Amino acid sequence: MTPKRSGEVLPRAPKRKKVVMCLMEKIRVLDKLRSGVSCSAVGCEFNVNESTIRYIKKKEKEIRRSVREAAPESAKVTSIVREEAMEKMEKRLNLWIHEMTTDKKGVVDSIVVRLKAKEIYGHVTQGQKNVKPFSASAGWLARFKKRYGVNNVKLAGEASCADQEAAEEFKKYLLSVIQEKGYVEEQVFSADETGLFYKDVGKRTYVTQMACKAPGFKSFQDYATLLLCTNAKGDFKCKPLMVYRAQNPPALTGKSVNHMPVHWRWSKKAWMTSDWFHNCFIPEVECYLQGRNLSFKVLLILANAPVHCCEELKNAHPNVEVLFMPPNTTSQIQPLHQGIIKAFKAHYTRELYSKAFEALESNTETTMLDYWKSVTLRNVIDYVGTAWDSIKQATINSCWKNVWPDCVQDFEGVTESIKDSVKNIMHIARQISGEGFDDMKEEDVEEILAEKAVEPTNEDLDEMAKQGIGVGNDKDDHESQLTASRIDPLTVTKISEWNSALLRIFNDMEECDPMLDRSLKFKRLTSMAFAPYSKMLKDLRQKAKQRRLTQFFKPVWEGKLPTPSTSLERQTPEVELPNVDMLPSSSPAE
Numbered sequence: 001m002t003p004k005r006s007g008e009v010l011p012r013a014p015k016r017k018k019v020v021m022c023l024m025e026k027i028r029v030l031d032k033l034r035s036g037v038s039c040s041a042v043g044c045e046f047n048v049n050e051s052t053i054r055y056i057k058k059k060e061k062e063i064r065r066s067v068r069e070a071a072p073e074s075a076k077v078t079s080i081v082r083e084e085a086m087e088k089m090e091k092r093l094n095l096w097i098h099e100m101t102t103d104k105k106g107v108v109d110s111i112v113v114r115l116k117a118k119e120i121y122g123h124v125t126q127g128q129k130n131v132k133p134f135s136a137s138a139g140w141l142a143r144f145k146k147r148y149g150v151n152n153v154k155l156a157g158e159a160s161c162a163d164q165e166a167a168e169e170f171k172k173y174l175l176s177v178i179q180e181k182g183y184v185e186e187q188v189f190s191a192d193e194t195g196l197f198y199k200d201v202g203k204r205t206y207v208t209q210m211a212c213k214a215p216g217f218k219s220f221q222d223y224a225t226l227l228l229c230t231n232a233k234g235d236f237k238c239k240p241l242m243v244y245r246a247q248n249p250p251a252l253t254g255k256s257v258n259h260m261p262v263h264w265r266w267s268k269k270a271w272m273t274s275d276w277f278h279n280c281f282i283p284e285v286e287c288y289l290q291g292r293n294l295s296f297k298v299l300l301i302l303a304n305a306p307v308h309c310c311e312e313l314k315n316a317h318p319n320v321e322v323l324f325m326p327p328n329t330t331s332q333i334q335p336l337h338q339g340i341i342k343a344f345k346a347h348y349t350r351e352l353y354s355k356a357f358e359a360l361e362s363n364t365e366t367t368m369l370d371y372w373k374s375v376t377l378r379n380v381i382d383y384v385g386t387a388w389d390s391i392k393q394a395t396i397n398s399c400w401k402n403v404w405p406d407c408v409q410d411f412e413g414v415t416e417s418i419k420d421s422v423k424n425i426m427h428i429a430r431q432i433s434g435e436g437f438d439d440m441k442e443e444d445v446e447e448i449l450a451e452k453a454v455e456p457t458n459e460d461l462d463e464m465a466k467q468g469i470g471v472g473n474d475k476d477d478h479e480s481q482l483t484a485s486r487i488d489p490l491t492v493t494k495i496s497e498w499n500s501a502l503l504r505i506f507n508d509m510e511e512c513d514p515m516l517d518r519s520l521k522f523k524r525l526t527s528m529a530f531a532p533y534s535k536m537l538k539d540l541r542q543k544a545k546q547r548r549l550t551q552f553f554k555p556v557w558e559g560k561l562p563t564p565s566t567s568l569e570r571q572t573p574e575v576e577l578p579n580v581d582m583l584p585s586s587s588p589a590e
Contacts, residue, residue: 021046021048021056023063023066023067024067025046026056026063027063027064027067029042029046029053029056029057030056030057030060030063030064032045033053033057039053039054039057040053065084066082066084066087083132085121085124085125085128085131085132086121086134088124088465089117089120089121089124089134090117090144090147090148091465092120092124092458092461092462092464092465093113093116093117093120093144094148094150095456095461095464095465096116096120096456096461097113097150099456110138110141113141114136114137114138114141115136117134117136117140117141117144118134118135118136119458120458120461121134121136123458163326163327163328163329163332164332166326166327166328166329167325167326167329167332167333169326170325170326170329170333170403171333171402171403173323174301174323174403174404175404177299177321177323178299178404181297181299181321183297183299184294185231185232185233185407186231186232186233186235186236186288186289186292186294187231187289187294187297187298187299188231188232188298188299188301188404188407189229189230189231189232189238189281189285189298189299189300189301190229190230190231190232190300190301190302190334190335190336190400191227191228191229191238191281191300191301191302191336192227192228192302192303192330192334192336192337192341193225193226193227193228194225194226194228194336194341194344194345194451195223195224195225195226195451196223196224196225196226196345196348196384197222197223198222198223198224198348198352198375198380198383198384199222199372199375200222200349200448201352201353201356201368201372201448202429202436202437202440202444202445202447202448203444203447204435204436204440204444205368205434205435205436205437205440206368206369206434206435206436206437207368207369207372207434207436208436209435209436210369211369211372223245224242224243224244224245224377224380225242225243225244226240226241226242226243226262226384227240227241227243227276228240228336228340228341228344228388229281230335230336230340230396232335232397232400232404232407233393233397233407234392234393234394234395234396234397235393236285236288237388237389237391237396238280238281238284238285239261239262239263239280239284240261240262240263240384240385240388241262241263241265241276241280242262242263242264242265242381242384243265243266243267244264244265244266244267244377245266245267246266247266249376249377250376251376251377251378251379252264252377252378255378260381260385261381261382261384261385261386261388262381262384262385263276263279263280264381277313277316277317278316278317281300282317282320285298296319297319297320297321298319298320298321299320299321299323300320300321300322300323301322301323301325301334301335301403302322302323302324302325303324303325303330303334304324304325304326304327332402333402333403334403335396335399335400335402335403336399337451338399338400338401338402338414339395339398339399339414339415339417339418340391340395340396340399340414341451342414342418342449343391343395343414343417343418343421344387344388344391345387345448345449346417346418346421346422346425346445346449347386347387347388347390347391347421348383348384348387349421349425349445349448349449350387350421350424350425350428351383351386351387352375352383353425353428353429353432354428355371355379355383356368356371356372356428356432357428357431357432359371359374360432367434368432368434368437391417392417394409394417395414395417397409398414399414418449422442422445422446422449425440425445425448426440426441426442426445490533490536490540491540492537492540492541492544495533495536495537495540496537498530498533499530499533499534499537502526502527502530506519506522506523506526509522509523510523
C-alpha cells in the first residue's frame, strides 16, 4: 500500500529577479561567448536564464549594429535594439545640441529641438525605401533626454523663475561660506570656459562672406576653447588654458608647449581637460598667495557642468574648496560672464584688427583676405596672451558685483572698458576699408563679442559623428596629449646672426636718426630684451671651446723651472714628501 503524502508544503526556490540588460552589457555577453564561454556559464555570471543568453546570441548582428550607430551614452541606458535611422538621427541631434549650447551652459527650446530632429531624420533616411514616419513627439523627446542625459533642452521661459531663485540662494550660501571660513578677496577665485572663433572679423565683412563660399569651409575648424580664471581682488589672472581639437597643428611644430603665453592642451572634443586644476591652477595660485604672505586656502567657484568633473574636484585638494553654481545660473552670477570674457574678446578682436592694419600698411599689395588666411595658431596664442594681459584689475573686480557686492570698488569699470574697446575696433575697421569694414557699426562688433555657436550643417554632423568629434567619445583624451615634437635647439650660428643684425640696426639708427637720445634709448631697451640670448650665446661659445691637452694634467713644477747651476753639485727640486703616518700599513716583504 502506497504511503500517504505529507500535507507539509515544501519551500520553493526564490524566484529569480528579472534583469534588464542594457546594450553595452549585451555586448559584454557576446564578447564572452566569442571567447568560448558556454551559454550556461555566461548566464550564471550575469544572473540571467540560459535562454536569455541564447536569444542575445541570436540577435548579435542587430545588437552590434545598434551599438555601433548609437552614442555610448544611449547604449548604456537602452536595452532594446532600435532602428538604425533613429540611432543615427539621435546621435547627430545630440552633437547639434552640444554645439548650439556652447559647452553645455546654454538652453535650447524644445520645439526647436523637435523640428531639428525631424530635419536630421529626413537627412539620414534620404534615398531609403519604406521609411517609417517620425513625428518627433513630446514623449520621444522626453525619452531622448533620458537616454543622452540632456538637461539643457527646455520650453522657452519655463526655467527663468526657478533659475533666478536658485541664483539668489547660491549668493546667500556663498556669502555665508566666505564669512564662516574667513576668505579674503585674494583667496576667492572663479573660472569658466568660453569658445573663441579666433578668425571672426564680422559676418557682414567681405572676408567672412568669401570664406563661407569657399569649398570645404567649416566654421568650427577655426575654433578653440579657453578656460579663464581670476580672483575677486582682480590683481591676479591665471595663465589661460587653451584647448584645440588637433594634436599637432603645423604652426606649433618644433615649439615647446611648456613655454607659451597659454597652457596648451588638445582634445578631439575641444573640452576642458581635468589636469588644469592640479597642474596649472594649484601651482600658480600657491605661488601668488605665498608672494602676498597669505595662507594657502582657496575658494574656487565653477559652473555646474559635467565638463568640470564635479565629483573629482570636490575633494581634490585639502586647501581648495570648490563650489559649483546651480544649473542655468551662469549668465546671472558667474563673474567671468558679467563682462570679463567679453572684455577679453574685445581686446583680442582689437589685437587681431590692429595686426591686420599693420600688415596692410607695411605692404600695399596685401589685402585683408590675404592677412586673414595667413593667421595661424601661433599668432592666435600671441593675441590671446596680449588680450588677457590687457584686462585691468578694476575691470575684473567690478564683475563680482552680482555675487559678492561687498568686494567691488568700482561698479562701472567693465562697462567703460568694453565701450572703449568697441570704439577702437570700429575705428581700425574703417581704416582697413572694404565691404563690411567701411560701415562697421557697434552692433557688428557686439555680434563678434557675443557668446555664440555656429550651427553645423547636416554634412558637418555626419563628419563629426564619423570621426568622434564632440560628445559621446569615451576615449580619454587626457592620456593622449600633444606628443613632444622634435625641437631643434638654438645654435651659436643662429644667435650670432641675430646679434650681428641688431648691431647693424643700432649703428644705422645712430647714423640716420637726428635725435640721438631716441636711438640710444632704443639700443638700451633692445639690448636688455636680448640679454637672455646674449647669455645663451656666451655659454654656447664657452662649451664649444676646445680644451688643450695640457689642461687635463696637473703641472709638477710650481713657479719657474730651475736653471742649471754652474757648480758641479746636482740641483734637485724640493718636493713635498708624503706623510708616512697617512700611508696604509705595509704588507710583509715578498
